[in-house]
Amino acid sequence: xxxxxxxxxxxxxxxxxxxxxxxxxxxxxxxxxxxxxxxxxxxxxxxxxxxxxxxxxxxxxxxxxxxxxxxxxxxxxxxxxxxxxxxxxxxxxxxxxxxxxxxxxxxxxxxxxxxxxxxxxxxxxxxxxxxxxxxxxxxxxxxxxxxxxxxxxxxxxxxxxxxxxxxxxxxxxx
Amino acid sequence: xxxxxxxxxxxxxxxxxxxxxxxxxxxxxxxxxxxxxxxxxxxxxxxxxxxxxxxxxxxxxxxxxxxxxxxxxxxxxxxxxxxxxxxxxxxxxxxxxxxxxxxxxxxxxxxxxxxxxxxxxxxxxxxxxxxxxxxxxxxxxxxxxxxxxxxxxxxxxxxxxxxxxxxxxxxxxxxxxxxxxxxxxxxxxxxxxxxxxxxxxxxxxxxxxxxxxxxxxxxxxxxxxxxxxxxxxxxxxxxxxxxxxxxxxxxxxxxxxxxxxxxxxxxxxxxxxxxxxxxxxxxxxxxxxxxxxxxxxxxxxxxxxxxxxxxxxxxxxxxxxxxxxxxxxxxxxxxxxxxxxxxxxxxxxxxxxxxxxxxxxxxxxxxxxxxxxxxxxxxxxxxxxxxxxxxxxxxxxxxxxxxxxxxxxxxxxxxxxxxxxxxxxxxxxxxxxxxxxxxxxxxxxxxxxxxxxxxxxxxxxxxxxxxxxxxxxxxxxxxxxxxxxxxxxxxxxxxxxxxxxxxxxxxxxxxxxxxxxxxxxxxxxxxxxxxxxxxxxxxxxxxxxxxxxxxxxxxxxxxxxxxxxxxxxxxxxxxxxxxxxxxxxxxxxxxxxxxxxxxxxxxxxxxxxxxxxxxxxxxxxxxxxx
Numbered sequence: 001x002x003x004x005x006x007x008x009x010x011x012x013x014x015x016x017x018x019x020x021x022x023x024x025x026x027x028x029x030x031x032x033x034x035x036x037x038x039x040x041x042x043x044x045x046x047x048x049x050x051x052x053x054x055x056x057x058x059x060x061x062x063x064x065x066x067x068x069x070x071x072x073x074x075x076x077x078x079x080x081x082x083x084x085x086x087x088x089x090x091x092x093x094x095x096x097x098x099x100x101x102x103x104x105x106x107x108x109x110x111x112x113x114x115x116x117x118x119x120x121x122x123x124x125x126x127x128x129x130x131x132x133x134x135x136x137x138x139x140x141x142x143x144x145x146x147x148x149x150x151x152x153x154x155x156x157x158x159x160x161x162x163x164x165x166x167x168x169x170x171x172x173x174x
Numbered sequence: 175x176x177x178x179x180x181x182x183x184x185x186x187x188x189x190x191x192x193x194x195x196x197x198x199x200x201x202x203x204x205x206x207x208x209x210x211x212x213x214x215x216x217x218x219x220x221x222x223x224x225x226x227x228x229x230x231x232x233x234x235x236x237x238x239x240x241x242x243x244x245x246x247x248x249x250x251x252x253x254x255x256x257x258x259x260x261x262x263x264x265x266x267x268x269x270x271x272x273x274x275x276x277x278x279x280x281x282x283x284x285x286x287x288x289x290x291x292x293x294x295x296x297x298x299x300x301x302x303x304x305x306x307x308x309x310x311x312x313x314x315x316x317x318x319x320x321x322x323x324x325x326x327x328x329x330x331x332x333x334x335x336x337x338x339x340x341x342x343x344x345x346x347x348x349x350x351x352x353x354x355x356x357x358x359x360x361x362x363x364x365x366x367x368x369x370x371x372x373x374x375x376x377x378x379x380x381x382x383x384x385x386x387x388x389x390x391x392x393x394x395x396x397x398x399x400x401x402x403x404x405x406x407x408x409x410x411x412x413x414x415x416x417x418x419x420x421x422x423x424x425x426x427x428x429x430x431x432x433x434x435x436x437x438x439x440x441x442x443x444x445x446x447x448x449x450x451x452x453x454x455x456x457x458x459x460x461x462x463x464x465x466x467x468x469x470x471x472x473x474x475x476x477x478x479x480x481x482x483x484x485x486x487x488x489x490x491x492x493x494x495x496x497x498x499x500x501x502x503x504x505x506x507x508x509x510x511x512x513x514x515x516x517x518x519x520x521x522x523x524x525x526x527x528x529x530x531x532x533x534x535x536x537x538x539x540x541x542x543x544x545x546x547x548x549x550x551x552x553x554x555x556x557x558x559x560x561x562x563x564x565x566x567x568x569x570x571x572x573x574x575x576x577x578x579x580x581x582x583x584x585x586x587x588x589x590x591x592x593x594x595x596x597x598x599x600x601x602x603x604x605x606x607x608x609x610x611x612x613x614x615x616x617x618x619x620x621x622x623x624x625x626x627x628x629x630x631x632x633x634x635x636x637x638x639x640x641x642x643x644x645x646x647x648x649x650x651x652x653x654x655x656x657x658x659x660x661x662x663x664x665x666x667x668x669x670x671x672x673x674x675x676x677x678x679x680x681x682x683x684x685x686x687x688x689x690x691x692x693x694x695x696x697x698x699x700x701x702x703x704x705x706x707x708x709x710x711x712x713x714x715x716x717x718x719x720x721x722x723x724x725x726x727x728x729x730x731x732x733x734x735x736x737x738x739x740x741x742x743x744x745x746x747x748x749x750x751x752x753x754x755x756x757x758x759x760x761x762x763x764x765x766x767x768x769x770x771x772x773x774x775x776x777x778x779x780x781x782x783x784x785x786x787x788x789x790x791x792x793x794x795x796x797x798x799x800x
Contacts, residue, residue, distance in 0.1 A: 035781075036781060037561060037563065038561055039777070039781055040778070040781070041561050041563070041651070042590060042650065042651040043351065043550075043551060043561060043562065043651065044561075046350060046351075046551045046552075046553075048716070048770075049713070049716065049763065049766065049767070049770045050763065050767075051767045051770040051771050051774070052770045052771075052773070052774045055770075055771060055774040055775075055778075056774065057590045057650055057651065058590075058592065058648075059774075059778055060590050060651075061589075061590040061591050061592035061648060061649075062592065064587070064588045064589070064590065064591045065591060065592060065593065067588075068587065068588075068591075
């Protein structure tokens with residue numbers, strides 16, 4: 001018996017019965033996720049044979065991983081690129097365009113200079129980074145849809161940079 | 175085809191028609207409780223004197239071991255032999271407690287208390303408490319305890335969870351599930367049953383020695399922990415110590431003896447409780463050998479002493495809300511005896527802008543919720559219970575080159591979860607690799623908790639960076655971790671179930687179990703036979719049911735082979751020898767693995783085909799109609 005063989009190779013979109021697109025119906029994803037969990041959570045197998053418990057736990061781990069990857073835009077983009085056979089390591093070596101690099105550096109500098117108590121400045125900087133992110137995301141989606149993978153991979157890297165910036169503690173203080 | 179799991183989710187194979195008994199245990203820092211749900215009422219089980227709480231104190235004297243109130247009486251006479259608050263040392267290292275003036279450590283490398291009965295580890299102390307709870311519960315129950323749900327602070331790391339499991343194992347208790355305390359509290363309030371359209375709940379749990387803040391989301395039959403935070407070394411004990419220090423200070427006792435410390439602590443605890451209702455109290459401090467014999471403490475003095483600790487809890491609350499990107503919650507539940515303190519209630523109400531829920535006894539609410547969950551897990555399931563989803567409290571990762579941590583599983587990931595990551599070698603011709611597993615949020619290895627270290631050998635010699643080593647982390651529903659490393663070309667493999675580095679190892683546990691940890695008067699043989707029979711019957715009945723439903727998954731030869739193993743087990747059972755029954759059960763269990771795995775595959779396939787759940791249920795209903 002080879003319990004894990006299929007697990008790592010499982011296609012997460014078909015796991016949740018979704019079309020393998022970047023645009024995704026989040027409600028449908030969540031509904032499918034919950035439906036699977038309510039059937040396979042290890043708690044439901046407390047009195048079952050060991051082997052079923054183990055398989056349920058592995059399958060459930062897969063469901064959780066899949067949900068985590070698909071529910072976040074950046075990791076979903078990465079997953080789609082991998083599924084399309086794009087060499088992400090090579091894409092990372094190729095890097096992003098100089099213009100984007102300059103934008104990113106200036107945004108980071110402004111973040112560093114931001115006064116902790118300046119709520120207005122924080123709001124407008126957040127909004128601006130978010131604007132850049134939306135542009136990169138749409139370009140990624142476009143690249144993926146037209147099978148222009150090198151472009152898509154570049155815009156995915158931009159999404160990584162920008163979302164990391166957005167999650168900086170300094171911007172998240174309430 | 176039929177999904178049996180849907181017809182009877184979680185049901186243990188029926189053994190007779192009696193209700194199976196599962197208990198809920200709150201293994202607390204200061205007090206522990208055991209509760210049972212009998213289908214109608216949630217009962218916190220009391221001792222013969224009518225006490226619900228068992229003080230989490232164990233006395234190890236030369237002649238006897240005592241637990242609870244009996245042990246507490248020795249606290250001021252033989253402080254070194256009287257172990258309290260052992261929970262805060264579960265799964266932790268010796269170094270963390272070497273400077274604690276309240277603890278006398280035994281010699282050696284491990285973390286153990288020096289007592290007249292020898293060195294006692296925190297796991298053994300916890301096992302003694304669990305065992306006492308089990309003995310107290312038995313006269314209240316109509317049959318044997320099948321298993322227990324034991325609660326742990328949501329903030330407990332892997333080592334602490336493992337240590338808790340070991341304690342249960344030592345006490346002869348089967349753990350159905352480790353449940354986070356705040357989740358249990360919410361279950362006790364029945365909040366899981368209120369099928370409102372998605373609501374958010376914060377559970378503020380300030381116990382004797384731990385503080386937890388958890389953020390939960392409830393909706394349509396699911397109960398999720400969104401984020402947890404807190405401090406596993408902060409609680410009412412700190413309140414008592416702050417007040418005790420204040421008392422000793424006020425009385426100019428500059429170098430208190432161990433006995434004076436104990437007396438001051440007891441006085442402090444009493445004073446704190448009296449100040450819940452009174453604005454000021456005067457207390458007799460004669461027992462402290464001080465110059466004055468009476469001292470007055472006002473509530474505002476207490477509040478000033480407590481405010482740094484309360485502020486630390488509120489900071490953790492704000493952090494947890496920020497972690498989950500949440501601004502406000504719909505409800506706040508108070509748990510833990512320390513939430514009786516008026517200053518705490520007020521601070522929580524102000525922080526969340528809500529009046530907290532506190533109508534259930536904050537000391538009992540966790541055990542009550544655990545009892546409800548235990549009842550479900552032993553198979554007394556109605557089918558409409560909410561599913562409790564937990565997250566891991568701290569990120570898990572590996573040490574990489576230069577002492578940095580590569581995170582593999584992020585904190586607050588829903589469990590169970592599996593994550594894999596590829597690593598490579600750093601030197602040319604490197605044939606081995608040390609995998610160092612750590613837990614924590616910091617970037618440097620020395621700032622994280624070390625969980626385990628193991629070695630992968632047999633890597634073929636290659637240039638640096640050419641080997642591909644996949645490391646897989648698998649965390650089960652209890653939050654317990656398994657790590658495997660596989661070299662992709664040769665398939666060389668090494669794996670480990672993470673054990674608490676500072677607890678007991680497997681060999682020690684086996685020895686202790688053999689030495690008969692359980693009370694001598696208990697008839698171990700009879701218990702063993704009973705357990706073996708229950709297990710064998712469960713397997714037989716489960717298999718019979720499965721063969722009726724999914725018999726088509728077996729070839730004629732396979733079915734015949736399985737049938738003969740079943741007949742064999744039935745024959746062995748008639749002879750009443752527990753070892754033989756166990757052996758035959760194991761043989762049958764092994765023989766049925768392939769069948770079980772095919773059935774499981776079938777139900778997964780079924781689920782993936784997108785058949786609506788309701789369709790399956792009606793299918794099951796048809797199938798079950800004679």
